[in-house]
Amino acid sequence: DQQVKQNSPSLSVQEGRISILNCDYTNSMFDYFLWYKKYPAEGPTFLISISSIKDKNEDGRFTVFLNKSAKHLSLHIVPSQPGDSAVYFCAASAGGGSQGNLIFGKGTKLSVKP
């Protein structure tokens, strides 16, 4: 049973517009959430994270929102750029705010068109 779900395998967005990537989880013990970006032939690169004590974290063009009651988080990229085209993975941890065993979703492939 998948504990972290990314239900959209792909997303296509026009350059300059907002990209919204969604993630749902089932395990209420998860208390730390992360987004990773992955280019082909490279390992995942950490993008942004959020602790369960917050509902929003912002870093430049990237913002992550957490809705604990709905067990849902989303990543907003504004404005989207062609270089953002990659596979984005949502991950969760029940490590008390630190990272041990990361549980990943299947990923969403984002394509940003010029």
Add this chain to the structure above:
Amino acid sequence: DAGVTQSPTHLIKTRGQQVTLRCSPKSGHDTVSWYQQALGQGPQFIFQYYEEEERQRGNFPDRFSGHQFPNYSSELNVNALLLGDSALYLCASSLSRDEQYFGPGTRLTVT
């Protein structure tokens, strides 16, 4: 800073054989985690090593074993390879339980 390095890049093995994958962590990191990423899936946690001991383990059979050396580098060993073991194997390093940095992975093909 070299970041996390893994070797080899690609590997082809036959069913039943054994394989060893290697990982050198990012400078200053003391913890190494291994993940398996099958095609079209997200990475799945295999185990994590800290202070040369296995600290956590995911849902993988005993055919998967590992080791961490005093210099914090690590090996992943898989015995009695199955076709289903074909995947990208990712190593991630961190300073204890902080943010994990991933290497480029080793692509293992079992025929």
